[in-house]
Amino acid sequence: MAIVSRGFRGRPREGGDRLPPGQYLVEDFPVLSAGPTPRIPLDQWEFAIDTEFGQTHRWSWQELMALPSQTPTVDIHCVTKWSKLDTSWAGVSLDMLFEDVETAAEYALIYSYGGYTTNLPLEDLLDGQAWIAHRFDGEELAPVHGGPARLLVPHLYFWKSAKWVRGIRLLNDDSPGFWETAGYNNYGDPWREQRYEGD
């Protein structure tokens, strides 16, 4: 049996097989916001999951902080072509938040303080793929990066990782969000380079 390691087939480009097509690496952490940074006092902050049956599950900041956090280290990919490897976060897994949620919905519409929205299939939020992240690189998540808390769903282009996340509406029918309505791809898989509608 021939064992041929990647190195024998030529030097991989920078980032190697962790860099999706068309992306380049950055070391800094760019800020991309479609509007001003909303400021939400923690005693007024809440996160909600609204089901298709009209039920709402809510967490105050205190309640969210009382849940166990995970510390994912993940690569993130912005549709404007920067990628950042090995970003380290702390956050509550969506699997945990969905534990007591009864739903048969297939779609999720994420909504944020400030009005931003983004949509994705519910299954992309589950099975260890998404978090409500509240720390970055060992520090509280900075307001410009979505603090106090943002969605982190690193396997899709980073516009799906809604900053200042406020809730998730579960829907039987898909409903495009802010960038999806503006011509960006409905799903946004960086490995299939799904940047724009029709990709």
Ligand SMILES: Nc1nc2c(c(=O)[nH]1)N[C@H]1C(S)=C(S)[C@@H](COP(=O)(O)O)O[C@H]1N2
């Ligand atoms: N609420 C909100 N979330 C958002 C955005 C935004 O404008 N508003 N921009 C998205 C885009 S396009 C990207 S690339 C990332 C940028 O996150 P960062 O500013 O922390 O790099 O946030 C995403 N989440």
Ligand SMILES: [Mo]
């Ligand atoms: Mo982006």
